[in-house]
Amino acid sequence: MTAxxxxxxxxxxxxxxxxxxxAAPAAALVKxxxxxxxxxxxDALARLNMAIVELTAIKTAPLLRRATAALEAKDWRLxxxxxxxxxSIDERIGLAWHVLAIARDKVGDVESAIQCYExxxxxxxxxxxxxxxxxxxxxxxxxxxxxxxxxxxxxxARPDCILGINSLxxxxxxxxxxxxxIETLRSAIMANPHSPxxxxxxxxxxxxxxxxxxxxxxxxxxxxxxxxxxxxxxNRAHAELYQGALCDALKDCDAALALASAPGDLAMIRxxxxxxxxxAGRVGEGWDAYEAxxxxxxxxxxxxxxDRPRWTPDTPLEGRSLLLIGEQGLGDEVMFANVLPDVxxxxxxxxxxxxxxxxxxxGLFQRSFPGARVGPHAIHRIDGHAVRxxxxxxxxxxxxxxxxxxxxxxxxxxSVEAYPDRIGYLAADxxxxxxxxxxxxxxxxxxxxxxxxxxxxxxVRRRYFSPFEQWRSVLEVPGVSFVNLQYGDCxxxxxxxxxxxxxxxxxxxxxxxxxxxxxxxxxxxALDLVMGPANATTNIAAAVGAAVWMIATPxxxxxxxxxxxxWYPQMRVFIPDGFDHWSEVMGDxxxxxxxxxxxxxx
Numbered sequence: 001m002t003a004x005x006x007x008x009x010x011x012x013x014x015x016x017x018x019x020x021x022x023a024a025p026a027a028a029l030v031k032x033x034x035x036x037x038x039x040x041x042x043d044a045l046a047r048l049n050m051a052i053v054e055l056t057a058i059k060t061a062p063l064l065r066r067a068t069a070a071l072e073a074k075d076w077r078l079x080x081x082x083x084x085x086x087x088s089i090d091e092r093i094g095l096a097w098h099v100l101a102i103a104r105d106k107v108g109d110v111e112s113a114i115q116c117y118e119x120x121x122x123x124x125x126x127x128x129x130x131x132x133x134x135x136x137x138x139x140x141x142x143x144x145x146x147x148x149x150x151x152x153x154x155x156x157a158r159p160d161c162i163l164g165i166n167s168l169x170x171x172x173x174x175x176x177x178x179x180x181x182i183e184t185l186r187s188a189i190m191a192n193p194h195s196p197x198x199x200x201x202x203x204x205x206x207x208x209x210x211x212x213x214x215x216x217x218x219x220x221x222x223x224x225x226x227x228x229x230x231x232x233x234x235n236r237a238h239a240e241l242y243q244g245a246l247c248d249a250l251k252d253c254d255a256a257l258a259l260a261s262a263p264g265d266l267a268m269i270r271x272x273x274x275x276x277x278x279x280a281g282r283v284g285e286g287w288d289a290y291e292a293x294x295x296x297x298x299x300x301x302x303x304x305x306x307d308r309p310r311w312t313p314d315t316p317l318e319g320r321s322l323l324l325i326g327e328q329g330l331g332d333e334v335m336f337a338n339v340l341p342d343v344x345x346x347x348x349x350x351x352x353x354x355x356x357x358x359x360x361x362x363g364l365f366q367r368s369f370p371g372a373r374v375g376p377h378a379i380h381r382i383d384g385h386a387v388r389x390x391x392x393x394x395x396x397x398x399x400x401x402x403x404x405x406x407x408x409x410x411x412x413x414x415s416v417e418a419y420p421d422r423i424g425y426l427a428a429d430x431x432x433x434x435x436x437x438x439x440x441x442x443x444x445x446x447x448x449x450x451x452x453x454x455x456x457x458x459x460v461r462r463r464y465f466s467p468f469e470q471w472r473s474v475l476e477v478p479g480v481s482f483v484n485l486q487y488g489d490c491x492x493x494x495x496x497x498x499x500x501x502x503x504x505x506x507x508x509x510x511x512x513x514x515x516x517x518x519x520x521x522x523x524x525x526a527l528d529l530v531m532g533p534a535n536a537t538t539n540i541a542a543a544v545g546a547a548v549w550m551i552a553t554p555x556x557x558x559x560x561x562x563x564x565x566x567w568y569p570q571m572r573v574f575i576p577d578g579f580d581h582w583s584e585v586m587g588d589x590x591x592x593x594x595x596x597x598x599x600x601x602x
Contacts, residue, residue, distance in 0.1 A: 060086040060093055067099045079103040094124030098133075105137055108385070113137060128157035132164060139171065140299075147171050162192055166201050173205045181205045196222035200232040203239075212239045230260045234269055237276070242555040246280045263297035271298065281561030284414035290406070302327070302379070302386040304404070311401040313411035317346040323402035325356040325377055325390055330517075331536040333357055334426070334543050335558065336405045338567050340369060341425055342412040354399060356390035363518040364540075368426040419566035424545025432522035436508070440526055443481040443506065446596065449524060449541070450474075450505065451486040451532035452493070468493045470582040473590035474531075475503045480593065482506065483527060485537050487514035513537075529596070531589065534558070542568035549574065549589065 063086040070079035080103035086096040101116035117134040121127050135150030148171040154164045165188045172181035185202045192198060203218030216239045222232035233256035240249035253273045260266050270292035278286035292298070304325060311322060322343070326333035340353075347353055352373070357365050359376035366374040375392030393399065413419060440447050452468055475482060475497055482505045484494065497503045511519050517540060524530050524541035531549040532538050534556065542548040548571045552559065556575070558567065565571040572592075576585040 060089050060096065063089075064093075064095055064099060067096075067103075071099065071102060074106075076103045076106040080107075092123055094120045094122075094130075097123060098130055101130075102133065105133075110137070110141065128154055131157070132167065135167065135171075139167075144171060144174050148175055160191075162188065162195055162197060166197055169201055169205070173201075173208060178205055178209055194225055196226040196229045196232060199225065200229060200235060203232070203235055207235065207239065212242050215239055216243075228259050230256045230265055230269075233259070234265075234272060237272060241272075241276055241279060244554065246276060249276050250280070263295075264299065267292060267295035267298035270295065275557045278557045278560055279555060281416055283416055283418075283560055284410075286560075287406075287410045287413065291410075302388050304402075305387050305389045306396075306399075306402050308396055308399045309401045311403040311407065313407070315401065317343065317351060318348045319350040320347060321352045321354070321398060321400040322347060323354040323356065323390065323393070323399045324405045324408070325388065325402065326358055326361070327388075327404040327406060329536070330358045330361065331534065331539040333361060333405060334536065334539040335567055336409065337365070337368075337543065338419070338425055339405075339408045339412050341420075341422075343408050344369065344371070346412075354390075354393065355405075356392070360515055360517045364426055364428070364521055364544075367429065367518075416560050416562060416566050419560075419569075421569050423568075423570045424543065426521065426540070426543040428521040428525045428544045429518060432519055433525045436523045436526035439508070440481075440483075443483070445479040445481050446593075447481050447483060447526075447528045448593070449483045449485040449527045449530040449532075451484075451530075451535065451537055453486065453488075453490075453533070453535075467582065468496065470586045471497075472501060473587050474593060475501055475505070477590055477593045483508060483523075485513060485520070485524070485530065485532070487537065529593075531593075542571050545570065548572070549592070551576075551585065551589065 063082050067079045067082035067086070070076075070082060080100055083096045083100035083103060086093060087100070090096075097116050097120035101113050101120055104110075104113035104116055114134075114137065117130060117137065120130045121134070124130060131150050132154040135147045135154060138144075138150060139147035148168070151164065151168040151171050155161070155168050158164050165184060169181045169184040169188075172178075172184060182202070182205055185198055185205070189195065189198045189202065199218050199222040203215040203222065205215075206212075206218065207215035216236060219232045219236040219239060222229050223236065226232070233252045237249040237252035237256065240246070240252065250273070253269060253276055257266070257269045257273065260269055270289065274286055274289035274292055277283075277289055280286075293301075295301075296303075306323070306325070308323070311317075311320075324340075324343070327336075340355075344353055353369065353371070354373045354375075355365055355369065356375055356377040362374050362376055366372070375390065378389050378391050380387050380389070450471070452471060482497075482503065484490070484505045484507050486493070494505050494507070497505050508523060511523065513520060517536075520537060521540050521544045524537070524546040525544050527546065529547045529549065530538060530541040531551070533551050533553075538548055538550055542550075542565070548568065550565065550571055550573050552565075552573050552575045554575065554577070558565070559573065560566050563573060563575070565573050574585050574589055574592075576582060
């Protein structure tokens with residue numbers, strides 16, 4: 001991002017599309033909470049005011065003082081208007097562009113905010129604070145490499161600023177450069193041992209690496225220094241959740257909720273609290289609390305652009321025309337579809353169901369629910385925010401009401417016992433099942449599909465998947481034909497299995513394991529067993545009724561406090577004692593496989 005000449009910005013922000021409530025991704029339930037600077041924080045505004053004091057000789061100074069006062073009062077519109085008035089007098093005042101950038105950023109006008117920050121950079125002698133603010137905007141927009149470079153520049157200009165050090169370390173952590181993040185924080189802590197902010201951030205780095213026990217030590221040190229440190233309380237709650245100390249996790253979460261005031265913090269804490277309740281088996285309370293995903297102040301939210309009334313659990317369904325739209329990841333859409341047979345029953349013969357799902361799922365869902373209208377949802381980005389729509393619905397008036405696909409769980413899944421003992425609720429293509437059974441007939445022994453990772457392995461997600469090396473004991477079980485179900489680039493692992501273990505993981509011919517999910521469902525049904533971590537493929541396999549062994553992780557909220565998986569009664573679940581404790585659990589999987597002469601009947 002390079003500086004450009006001063007941007008012409010009109011007083012009114014561009015109109016956003018009409019949207020309804022937002023949903024945060026499931027990953028938000030478990031992501032460590034970091035401390036990030038705010039361009040409109042008290043410290044930041046104090047620096048702005050100090051800079052304005054030096055402008056007393058120019059006639060725009062009173063306007064800029066009033067503008068920063070408006071920022072302090074969170075009157076973003078007034079602040080923008082005053083900054084624009086100052087710029088109408090002299091458009092080459094960098095401080096005015098900086099104030100306008102903050103105001104635009106706060107109302108979500110991201111494009112204008114970026115232009116204003118760039119103009120401020122081009123016109124200001126002291127660029128450090130502007131660089132830092134622009135770094136945080138880039139960070140929120142997911143432009144992590146750019147944010148990292150901007151934070152590095154800010155630290156070079158302000159080497160003693162703890163907030164700047166923390167921002168740089170957070171960006172290094174998110175780039176998975178853990179050694180650099182630890183070194184950045186280690187040297188800063190040596191110089192500032194009484195900073196709870198730095199101890200908390202060090203804990204988040206260790207937590208992302210899976211060392212939850214050590215991370216807990218650092219969170220506790222942050223809380224010793226500041227018992228009211230909201231993010232340290234929340235992060236300790238995460239660590240307690242992973243360690244199975246659910247009562248302690250809920251206590252810390254409630255303490256953080258009582259102390260927090262920032263809307264973004266409150267949204268994050270409430271979503272974490274929902275995860276804890278679900279993990280504790282308090283399912284009805286958990287799904288009610290899970291409505292926190294609709295808080296527009298939450299991180300990484302997705303808005304739904306659907307101009308129809310939203311359905312709520314106390315609204316009758318019989319005879320209604322209902323739209324359910326998929327939310328979060330592809331695997332989540334499949335898992336939440338567990339409730340669809342109940343919804344169809346509640347709509348009755350005079351009601352109708354419309355499903356907007358991930359495009360690759362349309363064929364599978366249409367076959368599974370032939371009475372429903374099924375089409376693809378689409379996602380657009382507007383001002384840096386994701387907006388999900390159902391473009392195949394050309395006449396919205398045909399829809400009485402709508403809801404995200406997980407919302408009916410609040411009505412139909414109030415307890416673990418409410419999950420039906422029903423094996424499979426999606427239907428694979430019978431002709432393709434027959435095809436794959438014929439193809440697999442030439443493979444000797446037990447036919448076992450394996451997968452071991454997700455396409456998205458950035459940051460915190462990496463700890464949920466066993467390293468491929470840990471699969472050795474499983475792949476060495478004799479009498480098994482292993483079939484590759486791993487989507488994405490997995491050539492290195494396939495070569496490793498062949499060259500180091502002498503095991504050929506057979507690649508099924510003529511199938512795109514990432515995009516042809518209807519055929520993946522048929523292949524999984526034709527196999528004797530599917531095994532792997534919780535991802536899209538294992539969810540699809542279980543949803544079509546295939547035999548599945550899932551290798552879960554501690555604190556996996558979809559298990560709802562059980563050792564089995566309520567969503568899929570036929571599934572066997574293997575859970576390690578802690579993060580990075582893969583050897584023992586993979587040994588258990590290998591032992592179970594070696595003692596399984598036959599699974600399924602074809």
